[in-house]
Amino acid sequence: MRIDGRVVTPTGVVTGSVEVTGTRIGAVTPGEVADPQWIVPGFVDMHNHGGGGDTFTTGDPDAAVRAAAFHLRHGTTTLFASLVSSPFPLMRAATSAFAPLVDAGVLAGIHFEGPYLSTVRCGAQNPDFLRDPSEEELTALLTLGGGAVRMVTIAPERPGALDAIQFLVAHGVIAAVGHTDATYDQTLAAVDAGASVGTHVFNGMRPPHHREPGPVFALLGAASVVCEFVADGVHLHDGTLSFATTVTGADRAALVTDAMAAAGMPDGAYDLGGQEVTVSDRVARLTRDGAIAGSTLTMDAALRQAVGAGIPIVDACRMAATTPARAIGLGETVGSLQPGWRADLAILDADLRVVRVMRAGSWVS
Structure with missing residues (x-):
């Protein structure tokens, strides 16, 4: 053909x-x-909570199939099913439910965005479920998933975080830094321990300051870290996206959607990890406090946003496909x-x- x-x-x-x-x-x-x-x-989305009215966050395999199909129609041929902070029984159930979908190629893997995150920078994560990293929990999930669990986002300042990062990396799982109030040095300690991804950099993080650069500068400057960017014009100003990618280059920048069930759907009320989200004019926010709660983005729209921000199409496609594929270990396949x-x-x-x-x-x- x-x-x-x-x-x-x-x-x-x-x-x-x-x-x-x-x-x-x-x-x-x-x-x-x-x-x-x-x-x-084909786009590679390493951070996606759902779309088309369906979600990955409840561990429902039928909903996961429909959400993956929705994003496939928008050009995403490889994606992680991302869960938000949850009780351990739900994490176990989702791992069991999604592992066959990973084996079948419907999903490229499971990403646990939490629950080992900062309470100060939890954003739309449910604070009731946040806790310190547990090697016991991680061992059980990795054993149960049989290779399906591919990435875990951790706040490096939590007790036991560095040990958890080393444990994940030793077992072939990507450790990501996100939803964190860590200092610059704490973030670099996580990178030294093996963390290789920055989860939606700038969002859910201590903001950078010229005397306290925090996690943003540490992740942008770390040569071994791929930085996720939610290119929807809401999570990041186009100027911020453009500037950040001049620091990382296209080889360390990954466009992600951070999409939730409302992607492709009308405005209204939705659920994310047991919390109500109100979507208005394509922006998703927690109903209780207005915090940004995922996105309604698709990867084709992210590509358009990046190109509109002045990023050349070759670099934008590397950011939407080539770089995230390499970051998740599929860089010689897709x-x-x-x-x-x-x-x-x-x-x-x-x-x-x-x-x-x-x-x-x-x-x-």
Whole structure:
């Protein structure tokens, strides 16, 4: 199968075609084409709580399948199911429910955003469920998941956090820093312990100050850390997004949605981790205090926002696909239009809106 257009690769735009053989990309070939459509790698979303009216946060496998299908139609061909801070029985139940979906390829893994987070910077996380890291809990979840648990977000200032980070990394799980009131030095200690992702950097963190730089500067400056950015124009001003990516470069910046069930749905009341969320004019906030509560974002919209903020489309696609794929250990399989890699791609029109999506060589209906 040959698909013609402007092909976005990690090193530049190739006007020509993508050859698909079975489930893999056979070649990217320069040539004259009649259709100026964009052909971009399928998006990789490493932080996603749901969409299309369905959520990952309750551990319902049927809802998870529907939420993944919603985001697939928006070009996300690889995604983590992210849970919010929860009681341990729910974490166990979700791990059991989602592990078969990871095995089947519907999900790329499970991300526990909490419950080992800061009460001061909990944001939309339910404060009733926050607690110190527990190696006993983590051992049980990793054993139960059989490789399905792929990332855990931790506040490094909590007692036992550094030990938990070392434990996760030793077991092949990504340790992320987020929802934290940590100092600059505490954050760097987490990085030294093996933390390699900054969870929605700037949001849910002690704000940077020129005399107390805190976690934001530590994560942006750490060469081993991939920084997540929620590019919806709400979580981050476009100027902040543009500036931050000049510090990290596209190879350390990952666009994420942090989407909740309300993505793609009308304004109204929704639930997130047992808390009511009010969505108005695409912005999701906790009803009780107005804190930003996830997003209604999709990855194609995040790409448009990044390009609109002045980020070149090649870099924006690296941030939406190539870099997050590498961050979650899939960097030699997905996230780039290269020969031999899985044929995951999205066709976009001149306005960068999704026209068609392919996953593993098959068009998504």
